[in-house]
Amino acid sequence: xxxxxxxxxxxxxxxxxxxxxxxxxxxxxxxxxxxxxxxxxxxxxxxxxxxxxxxxxxxxxxxxxxxxxxxxxxxxxxxxxxxxxxxxxxxxxxxxxxxxxxxxxxxxxxxxxxxxxxxxxxxxxxxxxxxxxxxxxxxxxxxxxxxxxxxxxxxxxxxxxxxxxxxxxxxxxxxxxxxxxxxxxxxxxxxxxxxxxxxxxxxxxxxxxxxxxxxxxxxxxxxxxxxxxxxxxxxxxxxxxxxxxxxxxxxxxxxxxxxxxxxxxxxxxxxxxxxxxxxxxxxxxxxxxxxxxxxxxxxxxxxxxxxxxxxxxxxxxxxxxxxxxxxxxxxxxxxxxxxxxxxxxxxxxxxxxxxxxxxxxxxxxxxxxxxxxxxxxxxxxxxxxxxxxxxxxxxxxxxxxxxxxxxxxxxxxxx
Numbered sequence: 001x002x003x004x005x006x007x008x009x010x011x012x013x014x015x016x017x018x019x020x021x022x023x024x025x026x027x028x029x030x031x032x033x034x035x036x037x038x039x040x041x042x043x044x045x046x047x048x049x050x051x052x053x054x055x056x057x058x059x060x061x062x063x064x065x066x067x068x069x070x071x072x073x074x075x076x077x078x079x080x081x082x083x084x085x086x087x088x089x090x091x092x093x094x095x096x097x098x099x100x101x102x103x104x105x106x107x108x109x110x111x112x113x114x115x116x117x118x119x120x121x122x123x124x125x126x127x128x129x130x131x132x133x134x135x136x137x138x139x140x141x142x143x144x145x146x147x148x149x150x151x152x153x154x155x156x157x158x159x160x161x162x163x164x165x166x167x168x169x170x171x172x173x174x175x176x177x178x179x180x181x182x183x184x185x186x187x188x189x190x191x192x193x194x195x196x197x198x199x200x201x202x203x204x205x206x207x208x209x210x211x212x213x214x215x216x217x218x219x220x221x222x223x224x225x226x227x228x229x230x231x232x233x234x235x236x237x238x239x240x241x242x243x244x245x246x247x248x249x250x251x252x253x254x255x256x257x258x259x260x261x262x263x264x265x266x267x268x269x270x271x272x273x274x275x276x277x278x279x280x281x282x283x284x285x286x287x288x289x290x291x292x293x294x295x296x297x298x299x300x301x302x303x304x305x306x307x308x309x310x311x312x313x314x315x316x317x318x319x320x321x322x323x324x325x326x327x328x329x330x331x332x333x334x335x336x337x338x339x340x341x342x343x344x345x346x347x348x349x350x351x352x353x354x355x356x357x358x359x360x361x362x363x364x365x366x367x368x369x370x371x372x373x374x375x376x377x378x379x380x381x382x383x384x385x386x387x388x389x390x391x392x393x394x395x396x397x398x399x400x401x402x403x404x405x406x407x408x409x410x411x412x413x414x415x
Contacts, residue, residue: 054395057263057276057324058154058180061302063285064133065328066342067349068377069295070106071120075099078368082335086292086342100361105300108307109351116359117310118351119413121386123366125347125379129330133283133344137329141180143384143404153387154275155183156403161274161395162186168236171266172277173259181277189236189273194244194262243269251312254304256280261312268316274395285328291341302326306353319355323394323414325386326351333375334368347377350386352413356394362411384408 073079074090075098093101094110100120102110112118126145130136139145143153151159158170158181165185172181172190181188247265259278266273280302287295306324313319331348347366363381372378388400389410401407 053321055267055274055276055318055322056390056395057260057278057322059258059260059306059324059326060137060178060180060277060279061285061326061328062133062137062279062281063283063287063328064136064330064332064344065285065298065348066287066291066295066332067328067347068332068334069291069342070103070299071096071122071349072101072103073099073365073368074101076368082368084336085340086336088292103296103299105296106303107300108303108305110303112307112310112353113359117355117357118353118359119357119411120361121350121352121381121411122361122363123347123377123380124327124350124363124383124386125330125377126382126384127379129346129376129379131330131344131346131374133286133329138179140327140329140383141178143387149405150182151184152178152180152182153404154180154277155186155188157391157395157397158183158186158188158275160399160403161397166272168239168271168273170275170277171263171271171273173262174277174279175281178277178279181275189240191237191240194240194265239269239271240266243271249312249315251308251315252304253308253312254301256301256305257308258302258305260305260309264309264312264316267313267318267322287332288337288341288343289339291336310353310355314355323352323354323356323390325390326353327383327386331377334371334377335375345376346372346374347379347381350383352386352390356415358413358415362413382408385411389413 068079068083069086069088072088072093074088074093080087088103090101092104094104094106095101096110096113102113109118113120126139128146130139141152142149154170159165162169163185165187168189170181170183170186170188172178172188173192174190175192177188177190243265244262246269247261249261249264253261258280263276263278280298284298285295306326309324310319313322327350328348330345332342332345334345337343366377366380370378384404384406385408388404388408391397391400391403392410393412393414400410
């Protein structure tokens with residue numbers, strides 16, 4: 001396909017989305033008549049996406065990233081006393097100021113910070129921290145530490161932003177759905193490989209499953225729900241495959257793209273998605289043994305991918321519309337362990353990246369001499385302050401307290 005035809009098709013798809021039909025994916029339903037209630041929900045989603053234009057992307061670094069060897073407090077001698085072997089010397093760091101430097105592998109983050117496109121939030125955590133990957137991640141996913149919240153904070157945010165539960169409002173790129181996007185009213189679009197995103201079936205069943213026939217008005221609410229879900233699944237998969245097949249970018253994301261090009265492809269295709277969730281998978285940041293080399297590689301891959309993501313958004317003209325939040329389920333203990341690694345800890349750094357960010361440091365810097373129980377950093381910033389900052393300050397939605405079940409002071413982080 002030549003460039004001219006490609007642009008024509010892209011414009012056609014965007015026009016379909018703008019009119020609110022592509023949430024159902026006309027190609028996915030064949031000749032069937034579009035259900036009026038679903039049409040209405042799709043139109044509402046497209047209208048909402050157009051009205052605000054802001055998109056939030058969340059990147060999870062699974063495994064418990066070592067914040068102290070990510071944003072290194074080289075200006076504090078206590079750092080080197082706690083880490084005589086794995087402490088990173090100033091002359092190797094990407095120096096940010098007279099106190100902090102980034103891990104040597106983080107050239108991409110260095111550029112973003114110095115361009116004023118990155119906020120570093122210090123001391124993020126919560127009361128009575130858990131050192132279990134599963135438990136602590138659940139607390140961050142639900143924004144409800146030490147409780148049993150059923151729905152994820154991103155899912156509750158979707159429900160609050162769009163109570164109608166419109167199609168394609170929430171996307172999770174993953175092998176399996178994250179608790180963070182679990183929602184009462186929305187069905188998240190969850191996929192791993194876009195080209196293979198379709199319902200699994202035997203060959204003989206495929207034609208029947210690809211069609212969701214129009215049966216007119218359906219009185220039974222359970223049957224109506226199942227039909228709507230079937231349509232939504234077919235149509236979302238068609239949209240995702242179409243967006244990915246049309247995505248072409250000269251931007252180099254490095255060794256591990258962290259699924260961020262898939263997010264760009266959907267944004268560029270005109271999907272009415274407001275909330276995206278991706279992750280660095282497989283507990284990669286659990287660096288108990290001989291940490292420094294592997295940790296540097298992980299941070300290089302992350303830094304390269306995030307910097308490329310911003311460049312790719314600039315390429316498609318959407319960099320001003322997207323904010324990216326980066327977190328991990330906990331930090332690491334302050335002292336190095338006997339195997340030249342670090343063990344599960346508590347408070348950590350978070351990052352917020354984007355063209356609309358007021359770059360710099362946020363939050364109180366935790367003490368390296370007055371440690372919490374277990375030789376941990378004492379948290380100084382409730383992580384939900386960052387969530388509320390994004391809900392209120394970025395998405396412009398004033399109902400953060402009801403979503404987070406508490407009122408957490410926002411940072412003045414956005415231009």
